[in-house]
Amino acid sequence: MSMQHAELPKSEFPEQTADLLEKPESRLKEMWESLCEDKAALTGLFVILFLVLVALFGPLIMPYDPNLSNMTKSFIWPNSEHWFGTDQLGRDIFSRVIAGTRISLTVGLSAVAISLTIGVVLGSIAGYRGGKVDTVIMRFMDMMLAIPSILLAIAFMAALGKGLDKAVIAIGFVSIPEYARIVRGCILSVKENDYVQAARVIGNKSSRIIFKHILPNVLSSIVVRATLGISTAVLDTAALGFLGLGVQPPAAEWGDMLGRARGFVFTAPYTLIFPGIAITLTVLAFNLLGDGLRDALDPKLRKN
Template sequence: MQKQIHRQDKKTEISNYRKRNQMVEVWSRLKKNKMAMLGLVIIIILLLLAIFADVIADYDTLVVKQNIMERLQPPSKKHIFGTDEFGRDIFSRIVHGSRISIKVGVISVAMSLILGGLFGSIAGYYGGKTDNIIMRLMDILLAVPSILLAITIVAAFGTNLINVIIALGIAGIPKYARIVRAAVLGVKDQEFIESARAIGATDATIILREVIPNCLSPIIVQVTLSVAGVILSIASLSFIGLGIQPPEPEWGAMLSGGRQYLRDAWHITVFPGLAIMITILALNLLGDGLRDALDPRLKQ
């Protein structure tokens, strides 16, 4: 018994060493991709803006408080992105709006990943009727466009931040269930899974410690791309009035509020639109770079 435990500990140590080497190899390959690194730099800048938004711009004075005397001013030294129809500083609203977009994106994708990953891992590991029932439910959800499903949930339960996060999180569950299921099917019959069963590991332990960690490559790439999709979805919901409500500085709501002034004050819509475009572009560049770095066929 002690020999088996010693062998298992040694295998775990070897596995951890290999994982560290793989991470170093993936990072070195990712660094060679200039576009992916550009996306990573932009994302880091956005995260810093979101973290230090209160330091960069005062929320009550510049973001929420209306100043009709300075409405619709073009970009200047005082307001580098100009002011909106209520005299609020657009740059400050974009900075604080990054908090909302990143928060909704990360929490919604985390919800989709946890629930979808749980369903997908159970379906792939057990197979049979369990797999059939779970995946048919996922197919039903996939039959409804994700944005339409999110609109239905938000319209039914109300337009607030929590409901928007729940709606977008539920809409992304089937996608992760299918990805994780496919990855689990590829590893569940490997020798290390049989070794875990041989030493008496429970199914939950095998799934959480052995199966899912070996399926992380496609999941990591999908998470990066999904955050971009969620940010675009929340902007779309806010644009049609079903997302974050005024006076909260959400990028889609800023676009919706400024569209009637597009001819006379172009800056009201252009800068929030650029913020959405640059954020999604950066996430897509990083996602593409991670996909290439994690592709085992590129190791040769």
């Protein structure tokens, strides 16, 4: 049986095998060239890089302490001294938007890291093992998907308590089913291919087959979903903050800023506009980059 696999003509290998044999440097170069041709994706990438720089060097460019209150300067409209104006407590909104960038990106990236890690493991086990293991894992994932993610996150926050670390855990946990289902579906579509069967025949362990021969071939779907997942996590963070369940005062968080400013929509609309723009730009940037990565990482779309 092993001889049959060894003598299999190269022309009968699936297209995925040729992609795996291609040098990583060549694949990365093709992906980057494809990404550069997509102006929308490139714009999203530049916006994300800008947000990362703001998050890293925010304390150096903040003109004021974002948590310092000064009631004598409350509700100052945007001017040369306070570019985005001040809120009801006299805090500089520009400084608070900058401080909120670090919090939103931290929660988004950390939550996706949690959900991605657990989801890939569960999806890999379910897709590769199949049978009762697959049924048990995926039925549990279906139960979680039956509940809207924001409601499930609120339930977790109610059980865990308020705070940044609790928000990361809650948002990360509710996103696990999406990654598990994606990974499971991808593994089911490739696990019977010849190169996987050959790896099994020569005695490779299941874990090695999954992580060396299967997951690299479905990496594009995982990367795209993770990129889009960050935008979802940012939205969920803002929603929890708006409801008062996320990051707690006096820390600056975009959703919390919106929640506390909603009573001044007519008297001081700028207190809502700038945090809202920050959320919109961040979510849009990650969505544009995710769409671009989907096209760049898909071999069929590259060939077209």
